[in-house]
Amino acid sequence: MSLVFAAETGQVHLTSQTRIVAAVLALFFMLMILELIRRDRLQERYSVIWFIAGLGMLVGAAFPGTLEVVANLMGVRNTNVALFSIVLLLLLGLALNFSVIMSRQAAQITRLAQERAIEKAQRQAAGQPNGNGSSGEQSLQAEKQSFES
Amino acid sequence: MRTLVFIPAWNEEASVLEVIADVRRAIPEADLLVVDDGSTDATAERAREAGALVASLPFNQGLGAALQTGYLYALRNGYEACAHLDADGQHPAEEVARLLAEVTADRADLVIGSRYHAGAVAGSGDYKPTFSRRIGISVFRFFLTLATRQRFTDTTSGMRAANRRVMSLFSRHYSPDFAEIESLQLAVRQGLRVEELPVRMLERAGGSSFLTPLRSAFFIFKGLVVLLVGQFRPRHVEAE
Numbered sequence: 416m417s418l419v420f421a422a423e424t425g426q427v428h429l430t431s432q433t434r435i436v437a438a439v440l441a442l443f444f445m446l447m448i449l450e451l452i453r454r455d456r457l458q459e460r461y462s463v464i465w466f467i468a469g470l471g472m473l474v475g476a477a478f479p480g481t482l483e484v485v486a487n488l489m490g491v492r493n494t495n496v497a498l499f500s501i502v503l504l505l506l507l508g509l510a511l512n513f514s515v516i517m518s519r520q521a522a523q524i525t526r527l528a529q530e531r532a533i534e535k536a537q538r539q540a541a542g543q544p545n546g547n548g549s550s551g552e553q554s555l556q557a558e559k560q561s562f563e564s
Numbered sequence: 565m566r567t568l569v570f571i572p573a574w575n576e577e578a579s580v581l582e583v584i585a586d587v588r589r590a591i592p593e594a595d596l597l598v599v600d601d602g603s604t605d606a607t608a609e610r611a612r613e614a615g616a617l618v619a620s621l622p623f624n625q626g627l628g629a630a631l632q633t634g635y636l637y638a639l640r641n642g643y644e645a646c647a648h649l650d651a652d653g654q655h656p657a658e659e660v661a662r663l664l665a666e667v668t669a670d671r672a673d674l675v676i677g678s679r680y681h682a683g684a685v686a687g688s689g690d691y692k693p694t695f696s697r698r699i700g701i702s703v704f705r706f707f708l709t710l711a712t713r714q715r716f717t718d719t720t721s722g723m724r725a726a727n728r729r730v731m732s733l734f735s736r737h738y739s740p741d742f743a744e745i746e747s748l749q750l751a752v753r754q755g756l757r758v759e760e761l762p763v764r765m766l767e768r769a770g771g772s773s774f775l776t777p778l779r780s781a782f783f784i785f786k787g788l789v790v791l792l793v794g795q796f797r798p799r800h801v802e803a804e
Contacts, residue, residue, distance in 0.1 A: 526623050526741060529633045532619035536597060536637060539617050 429494055434476045441472035464509065565668050567594040568643040569632035571662065572627055572722075573651035573740045574601040575629075577610050580651050584614045587649070590657035591664065597637055598651070601630040607651075628743030632734060639731040644668075647725035655723045659763040663725035672759035674730045674751050676716070677723035680705075681762035703784050704745060707791050712752040717760060720744045729756060740791040749794045 427439075448465050451457035475482050475498070486497035569587050573580050580598065587596055598611035602624035611618050619633055630641055631648060638646035645667045649655035655677070678788040680701065704719040722744065726734070739746040751758050 418701065458712055507774075521740075525629045528621045528625055530621065530622065532599070532621045532633055533637050536617045536619035537641070539612075540595075540641075 427497075429482065433495075434479060437472055438476035441469050441476060444472070445469040464512075468505070506563045565644045566596060566642065567591070567664060568638045568641070568646040568669075569594045569657075570597040570599055570637065570648045571611075571612070571616075571651045572599045572601060572608050572630035572634065572648065573603065574624060574627075574630070575603045575605045575607060576651040577603070577605040577607045579653040580607055581612050582615055583649070583651055583653055583655075583657075583723060584611060584616050585722060585747075586657040587660070590661050591619055591647075594647075594664075595643070597634060599630045599633045599637075601625060601627070606721075609639070611759065613782075626740050628738055628740040630744055632738040632740075635731045635738070636735040639735050640726065643727065643728075645727055646731060647753045648722070650722045654765050654767070656764060656766065659765075660723060660725065662763070663723065663761055666759060666761060667725045667727050670727075671757075673727050673756040675725045676718060676721050676748070676758065676760045677763035677765075678716075678718035678721060678760040679763065679765045680717040681760055696777050700780050700784050700787075704787055707788060708748060711749055711791050711795055714758065716717075716748060716753055719748060723763060723765070739790065742787055746794055748791050750797070753794075753797070753799050 417527070445466060448457065448462055448469065452459060453460055482494050482498060485501070486492075486494045489497050489500070491497040491500070571580070571583060571587070571592055576583075584596060584598070587594070596616040598616045598618050599610070600608040600611065600618055600620040602621050608618050608620050619637060621630065634648055635646065638717065645664055647660050647664050647667075649657065649660050659677055663677055666672050666675045701719070705716060708716050709718050730751060733751065733756070734747060737750060748758060
């Protein structure tokens, strides 16, 4: 409902308390990302988007005026609602982006598995030792287990 | 003509030996490849003991990926024709030989063995579909026929024969989730000659079908989405 009548009534602003909390969280968030990269738990190419998100949070906290401009553009009376909507949309886009990346990687993994299977069969066809001795089977079993865990 | 028969198998140690023997008997000139789709039982060992080539995927990837492995192997190793059948003993190998004959005579690029074609003869011990399966079958039949403007009776048949044009196409594009239906749509859209041949199929020797009513409904819904999306895929004329 607030969305419908937004433009007709007065603005609801962020309090300075929320601004401080947001700024602290944003800084903490960016530090966490740095730490993840430092420990090789996150690749740089996937971290850019998170840095942008952290910077956005900082900007929003430091200059609440920008947020109010955006809220006005959206016709939303309550700045907090505008903030939530924007964040929700961004997260939706990000989740979709991850699905795309996941699909690509699934296809790559499948092709890798196929190449390996074909190579083994080709070696078997050529009559060479094809790793179907006990050690080869054991390593295959170990691989299967490590993938499952 | 060099021919490859491949059998996708996932935990089929009970029936794989018999299927291999059947193929040897009916199509003695063909090379035999078992695509082991990450089986956790002795499928791969049994197949190797029986003298078949074995391509083992390191983890279960689904029927589509297993079939694609077979097509890719056939393409890479210069086979002029290939065919595949299920590992559960539902598909008599002499019927596969008839499909292959169509391909080697160059009457079609891709030949599907159909259980439900008007010419298919039913005998005792032959395949009879359950009720929920019959619904799914007619839904897919209707929509695939609509999508391709070609009559198909058995859209989910896993008994097929193909030439190099099809190998080349399927080794590049093969849906991992809805292999059977989407591949037919794809092949027709690429201008390949797809033909159905009535065949006999048997009741499955071991194991039970994975379909429950709810799963069937979901399966049908997913299939329709896949078909719809497939209609918007680009159409290329493939050159080998």
